[in-house]
Amino acid sequence: MVKKAYLRERFFPHLWCPGCGHGMVLNGLLQAIEKMGLSRNEIVMVSGIGCSSRITGYVDFHTLHTIHGRALAFATGVKMARPELNLIVPMGDGDALAIGGNHFIHAARRNIDITAIVMNNRIYGMTGGQFSPLSGEDVRATTAPYLTIDPGFDVVELSKAAGATFVARTTTYHIQQMSDIIQQAILHEGFSVVEIFSQCPTYFGRKNKAGDAVDMIAYFKKNTTPIGSTAKKENPDLIERGVFVQKEKPEYCSQYEKLVQKAMKGR
Amino acid sequence: MSGNIKFIQGNEACAEAAVYAGLDFYAGYPITPSTEITEFLASRLPQIGGKFLQMEDEIASLCAIIGASLTGCKVMTATSGPGFSLMQEALGYAIMAEIPCVIVNVQRGGPSTGLPTHGSQGDVNQARWGTHGDHAIIALTASNHQDIFALTVEAFNLAEIYRTPVILLLDEVVAHMRERLVIPQPGEMPLVERLKTTVNEGVDYHPYLPREDGRLPMSDFGGPHRYNVTGLFHDMWGFPSSEPRAVHGLLRHLVDKIENRVNQLARYKEYYIEDAKHLLVSYGSSARSARHIVEKRRSRGERIGLLELQTLWPFPHEMVREKCAAAQAVIVVEQNMGQILQVVKLAVDQPDKVFLANRIDGDFIMPSDILNILRLIQGKGV
Numbered sequence: 001m002v003k004k005a006y007l008r009e010r011f012f013p014h015l016w017c018p019g020c021g022h023g024m025v026l027n028g029l030l031q032a033i034e035k036m037g038l039s040r041n042e043i044v045m046v047s048g049i050g051c052s053s054r055i056t057g058y059v060d061f062h063t064l065h066t067i068h069g070r071a072l073a074f075a076t077g078v079k080m081a082r083p084e085l086n087l088i089v090p091m092g093d094g095d096a097l098a099i100g101g102n103h104f105i106h107a108a109r110r111n112i113d114i115t116a117i118v119m120n121n122r123i124y125g126m127t128g129g130q131f132s133p134l135s136g137e138d139v140r141a142t143t144a145p146y147l148t149i150d151p152g153f154d155v156v157e158l159s160k161a162a163g164a165t166f167v168a169r170t171t172t173y174h175i176q177q178m179s180d181i182i183q184q185a186i187l188h189e190g191f192s193v194v195e196i197f198s199q200c201p202t203y204f205g206r207k208n209k210a211g212d213a214v215d216m217i218a219y220f221k222k223n224t225t226p227i228g229s230t231a232k233k234e235n236p237d238l239i240e241r242g243v244f245v246q247k248e249k250p251e252y253c254s255q256y257e258k259l260v261q262k263a264m265k266g267r
Numbered sequence: 268m269s270g271n272i273k274f275i276q277g278n279e280a281c282a283e284a285a286v287y288a289g290l291d292f293y294a295g296y297p298i299t300p301s302t303e304i305t306e307f308l309a310s311r312l313p314q315i316g317g318k319f320l321q322m323e324d325e326i327a328s329l330c331a332i333i334g335a336s337l338t339g340c341k342v343m344t345a346t347s348g349p350g351f352s353l354m355q356e357a358l359g360y361a362i363m364a365e366i367p368c369v370i371v372n373v374q375r376g377g378p379s380t381g382l383p384t385h386g387s388q389g390d391v392n393q394a395r396w397g398t399h400g401d402h403a404i405i406a407l408t409a410s411n412h413q414d415i416f417a418l419t420v421e422a423f424n425l426a427e428i429y430r431t432p433v434i435l436l437l438d439e440v441v442a443h444m445r446e447r448l449v450i451p452q453p454g455e456m457p458l459v460e461r462l463k464t465t466v467n468e469g470v471d472y473h474p475y476l477p478r479e480d481g482r483l484p485m486s487d488f489g490g491p492h493r494y495n496v497t498g499l500f501h502d503m504w505g506f507p508s509s510e511p512r513a514v515h516g517l518l519r520h521l522v523d524k525i526e527n528r529v530n531q532l533a534r535y536k537e538y539y540i541e542d543a544k545h546l547l548v549s550y551g552s553s554a555r556s557a558r559h560i561v562e563k564r565r566s567r568g569e570r571i572g573l574l575e576l577q578t579l580w581p582f583p584h585e586m587v588r589e590k591c592a593a594a595q596a597v598i599v600v601e602q603n604m605g606q607i608l609q610v611v612k613l614a615v616d617q618p619d620k621v622f623l624a625n626r627i628d629g630d631f632i633m634p635s636d637i638l639n640i641l642r643l644i645q646g647k648g649v
């Protein structure tokens with residue numbers, strides 16, 4: 001199923017639970033990369049800390065597994081130093097938008113050419129099921145025994161407002177769409193955000209009686225709809241998926257190149 | 268030659284030295300009293316094709332330079348106390364993942380926001396133990412602009428040799444003071460370049476397998492070898508491991524590569540030590556006042572000397588013990604509550620003969636402050 005040439009077989013078996021959505025994201029991601037025919041040497045994958053972030057260990061790219069929430073800051077350094085490399089940054093929902101929220105909005109604001117993937121399972125998987133800023137209200141978590149009262153972020157709206165020039169959402173049910181979107185996101189010159197609903201049957205599923213992995217994936221199918229569909233008009237509670245934003249705006253590294261020209265002339 | 272003489276701030280001397288050492292990439296966040304370093308490099312780096320980034324905070328600054336270092340760049344960031352506190356987690360990462368980088372901390376009064384515009388040497392222990400877990404660290408300091416220049420270049424060299432972050436602990440006084448600096452000609456000071464692997468493409472490269480001499484040749488991100496870098500304990504491929512032998516081996520390596528070379532790493536200056544009855548031990552801006560006293564008293568025939576430390580960590584215990592052996596009294600002069608005093612006491616044979624001359628009110632330590640202690644020790648009363 002997954003693309004062997006891109007995997008570090010030495011490091012398997014992976015640590016994800018059976019049915020975890022993160023492996024499906026890895027699959028969709030590798031499909032995209034294979035379709036694009038990218039060479040492994042041109043890809044740098046940077047992640048933070050979380051179940052999701054372990055993805056970097058398994059792929060045969062230049063991989064940087066960093067500290068919780070800071071992946072985009074590390075990636076910014078790599079990208080600025082070597083703009084010709086493709087930077088892919090998979091993050092957990094807590095990683096990207098709780099502890100890493102500041103780096104997230106600033107990377108978006110700069111419009112630096114990095115592909116950020118938010119593997120959103122609405123829970124802190126790695127630490128055993130605490131709520132995240134994407135859990136939303138009325139979710140049960142180990143730190144929300146009386147259900148959450150914290151509203152969640154809307155990743156799409158947040159990314160748009162912060163300046164991301166490619167913003168999309170998909171789910172682990174929609175693997176084909178996922179890989180197509182990731183491909184577009186990588187090709188896009190500028191900061192791209194791909195939010196992927198991913199299932200954590202072990203904590204989110206169990207705590208919230210959401211069933212097993214299959215049930216959770218079926219939920220993604222049932223509760224999402226393509227952007228602007230008639231279904232959405234009939235049922236506004238459906239969550240839209242697809243590409244929300246795709247626009248051209250000066251990219252940070254190219255802007256920096258111009259700045260260098262200016263600085264050198266001034267000498 | 269005359270074009271190379273400047274009259275500048277210590278912060279500028281540090282930034283000039285970084286450029287001399289081959290700085291390619293700088294990221295920072297403004298904070299007094301280090302801001303001039305960031306401003307200087309914002310202007311200079313683009314002119315020489317280098318990269319300058321003003322990040323959203325100090326955490327991001329250190330993370331960004333670590334990322335850049337992995338592509339083969341020489342990198343630096345500069346900050347002061349509050350920013351240095353924010354950097355501690357990423358500092359530990361750089362230690363664990365063995366990433367060459369230079370971190371300048373221009374010390375100001377703390378704790379907390381403390382005294383933004385006043386000098387202090389209160390971060391000596393933070394530099395040593397600020398990040399969690401057992402580890403070793405290299406921290407250097409300097410008392411004048413020529414030495415700031417030399418030690419900054421040294422910091423870059425040591426970062427490359429030992430594949431480790433190196434901390435440059437300056438302080439507000441030297442950083443903001445203006446003084447003459449002679450910038451050495453290119454080639455005058457030796458520069459250490461990145462040790463790159465000679466392993467060919469297609470051959471298994473082990474990023475975390477030290478050579479016999481303890482050094483680890485690197486391969487740039489984007490180059491022919493793909494490997495994993497992590498802050499978790501890891502094996503020779505950089506893959507996470509909690510296998511006790513791997514954990515033990517890596518921690519020993521991280522500590523031993525520095526602690527076992529404490530003598531090679533010891534940088535210091537000595538003034539009239541041989542026959543000194545009273546020996547001052549100092550560093551950074553405090554050493555300026557200490558030196559003033561020593562020169563003055565010597566001219567009157569008093570047997571007083573100064574040991575000026577430039578390597579604070581790893582602390583050169585042996586060297587300090589030897590230098591202090593013959594003195595009747597050792598006076599540690601520093602602008603904190605005795606952070607180096609404690610280590611000097613541990614190093615010498617008679618801890619009872621070690622005294623502290625300090626100031627903790629934000630004012631610069633004056634020769635008279637040292638003199639008062641000296642008179643007390645001599646039984647002369649103040």
Ligand SMILES: Cc1ncc(C[n+]2csc(CCOP(=O)(O)OP(=O)(O)O)c2C)c(N)n1
Nearest residue numbers: 049050051052068092093094095124125126
């Ligand atoms: C500074 C810091 N704080 C807290 C942690 C503990 N921690 C590790 S992963 C994690 C959250 C993981 O959740 P998420 O980012 O959603 O990823 P998931 O495991 O769900 O894929 C936390 C809080 C840490 N490693 N570092």
Ligand code: SF4
Nearest residue numbers: 016017020051125200
């Ligand atoms: S705890 Fe949840 S997120 Fe982590 S591996 Fe298991 S299923 Fe996946």
Ligand SMILES: [Mg+2]
Nearest residue numbers: 092093123125
């Ligand atoms: Mg999560």
